[in-house]
Amino acid sequence: MNHLVRFIQELQTKVDFSGAVMLQNGDGHAETVSFGYANRADRLKNNLETRFGIASGCKLFTAIAICQLVEKGRLTFNTKLKDCLDIEFPSFSEEITIHHLLTHTSGIPDYFDEDVMDDFEELWIKRPMYHIRSLKDFLPMFQDEQMKFSPGESFHYNNAGYILLGLIVAQASGMEFTEYVQENIFKKAGMKNSGYFSFDALPANTALGYIDLPDGNWKTNIYSLPVKGGSDGGAYVTVEDMTKLWKALFGQLLLSEETLNKLLTPHAQVNESGYYGYGVWIKKVDEQVFKYHVMGYDPGVSFHSAFYPASQTIAVVCSNKSSGAYDIMETIENSL
Numbered sequence: 644m645n646h647l648v649r650f651i652q653e654l655q656t657k658v659d660f661s662g663a664v665m666l667q668n669g670d671g672h673a674e675t676v677s678f679g680y681a682n683r684a685d686r687l688k689n690n691l692e693t694r695f696g697i698a699s700g701c702k703l704f705t706a707i708a709i710c711q712l713v714e715k716g717r718l719t720f721n722t723k724l725k726d727c728l729d730i731e732f733p734s735f736s737e738e739i740t741i742h743h744l745l746t747h748t749s750g751i752p753d754y755f756d757e758d759v760m761d762d763f764e765e766l767w768i769k770r771p772m773y774h775i776r777s778l779k780d781f782l783p784m785f786q787d788e789q790m791k792f793s794p795g796e797s798f799h800y801n802n803a804g805y806i807l808l809g810l811i812v813a814q815a816s817g818m819e820f821t822e823y824v825q826e827n828i829f830k831k832a833g834m835k836n837s838g839y840f841s842f843d844a845l846p847a848n849t850a851l852g853y854i855d856l857p858d859g860n861w862k863t864n865i866y867s868l869p870v871k872g873g874s875d876g877g878a879y880v881t882v883e884d885m886t887k888l889w890k891a892l893f894g895q896l897l898l899s900e901e902t903l904n905k906l907l908t909p910h911a912q913v914n915e916s917g918y919y920g921y922g923v924w925i926k927k928v929d930e931q932v933f934k935y936h937v938m939g940y941d942p943g944v945s946f947h948s949a950f951y952p953a954s955q956t957i958a959v960v961c962s963n964k965s966s967g968a969y970d971i972m973e974t975i976e977n978s979l
Contacts, residue, residue: 646978647666647674647974647975647978648674648676650974650978651664651676651971651974651975652676654970654971654974655678655971658966658967658970658971659679659964659967660678660679660962660964660967660968660970660971661678661679661680661689661853661962661963661964661967662677662678662679662689662695662850662945662960662961662962662963662964662967662968662971663675663676663677663678663689663690663691663693663695663881663882663959663960663961664676664677664882664958664959664960664961664971664975665691665882665883665885665886665957665958665959666956666957666958666959666975667886667956667957667958668954668955668956669954669955669956673886675691675882677689677690677691677693679963679964681693681848681849681850681851681963682850682851683851683853683861689850689963690848691881691882691883692836692848692881692883693848693849693850693881693961694836694837694838694840694846694848694849694850694879694880694881695849695850695879695880695881695882695944695946695961695962695963696850696852696868696872696877696878696879696939696941696943696944696946696963697876697877697878697879697880697885697937697939697944697946697948697961698876698877698939698940698941698944698945698946699802699875699876699937699938699939699940699941700876700878700880700885700937700938700939700946700947700948701872701876701877701878701880701937701939702805702874702875702876702922702937703888703922703923703937704824704828704878704888704922705805705808705809705812705820705824705874705875705922706745706808706906706920706921706922706923707828707892707897707898707906707922708808708812708816708820708823708824708827708828709741709745709808709811709812709921710898710902710903710905710906710921711827711897711898711902712812712815712816713902714898714899714902717815717816718741718811718815719741720740720741720742720745720905721740721741721742722740722741723737723738723739723740724739724740724741724744724749724807724811725737725739727741727811727814727815728807728810728811728814729814730782730786730810731786732751732786732787733787734787734788734789734790735751735790736750736790736793736794738793738794738795739751739794740794741808741811742910743794743795743804744804744805744807744808744811745804745808745910745921745922746798746910746911746919746920746921747798747799747800747801747804747911747919748794748795748796748797748798748799748910748911749794749801749804750790750791750792750793750794750795750796750797750799751785751790751791751801751803751804751807752785752788752789752790752791752803753785753791753799753800753801753802753803753804754781754784754785754802754803754806755802770783770784773870775869775870775871776841776869776870776871777871777873778806778809778810778813778820778873778874779810780869781803781806781869781873782806784803785803798911798912798913798919802875802876803875805874805875805876806873806874806875808874809873809874809875810874812874820873820874821838821839821871821872821873824839824878825838825839827897828888828897829884831891831896831897832884832887832888832890832891832892832896832897833884833887833891834880834884834885834887834888835884836880836881836883836884837878837879837880837881837884837885838878838879839871839872839873839877839878839879840871840872840879841870841871842865842868842870842871843870849879850961850963851863851864851865851943851963852864852867852868852941852942852943852944852963852964852965853943853963853964853965854867854942854943854964854965855964855965863943864941864942864943864944867941867942867943868941868942868943876939876941877941880961881961882959882960882961885948885959885961886957886959889948889950889957890957892950893950905921906920906921906922906923907920907923907925907935908920908921909925909927916928916933920935922937923935923936923937924936924937924938931953932952933951933953934949934950934951934952934976935949935950935952936948936949936950937949938968938969940965940966941965942965943963943964943965944962944963944964944965945962945964945965945966945967945968945969946960946961946962946968947959947960947968947969947971947972948960949972951979954979956979958972958975958976960972960975
């Protein structure tokens with residue numbers, strides 16, 4: 644694996660990667676490396692304990708939370724949205740289930756539709772991001788809109804669906820969503836340094852996200868994202884904590900074998916080799932699962948992480964720039 648660090652260092656000079664990488668093989672041996680600055684102004688370097696935002700990478704945490712509540716008998720995957728959330732959605736289909744929301748097949752409108760908008764920052768022009776601190780704050784952005792298609796008809800990646808799942812977790816558990824994840828996922832997995840932190844109250848050794856501008860200048864992403872992340876994205880993790888998450892998940896510390904299999908089932912086909920389970924992407928090669936993976940992109944954030952079942956290898960790539968994680972991940976996979 645040492646040669647891998649060399650490959651990554653070579654690639655880093657080409658793509659100017661900023662962040663941290665961890666690759667752990669099946670017997671627990673890990674290679675780690677970090678680059679760039681967590682804080683450019685003060686020249687504080689990224690290190691292996693640095694916390695990075697992971698954007699949509701944490702939809703997996705939301706899916707695990709729902710699965711735990713199903714195990715406790717509070718919900719089922721076929722429970723209808725109208726039966727588990729006391730919020731009015733005047734134009735939504737009554738047939739939408741938790742399964743539809745988990746698999747991006749609900750057909751509900753999204754507050755950030757990647758087909759319509761390509762710049763996440765456009766969202767906050769009319770609605771300042773510093774007002775977005777809780778899941779309910781997202782509702783006015785999609786609650787009264789029309790359905791895009793009938794539930795179950797097709798796959799369309801949807802952030803709003805995961806906002807609803809977070810609200811369902813809160814209602815079914817009687818806890819704030821982020822508190823629920825902290826207690827029932829991060830704590831159980833031993834993820835001591837992870838959390839849903841607010842931009843105006845970041846803990847020590849948290850990387851600021853950087854947006855590089857065409858003229859060579861840069862800015863941080865504090866005005867580009869909601870002030871605090873939630874069930875569709877925005878938690879912070881370290882590379883080691885994310886490795887612990889995969890181990891806890893596959894070690895059945897978070898879910899029973901039966902529920903874990905449900906989470907890992909390819910429920911929706913996305914493209915020729917890509918599928919979606921519950922909160923997790925699945926890539927197949929020759930009919931076999933090559934990897935279970937999560938990813939996240941926001942202004943000033945890029946993140947990829949995967950579990951490769953054949954070799955039991957875990958890879959985590961966290962970056963505090965808008966791109967770079969994909970290139971590093973590709974290098975890792977070529978070496979596998």
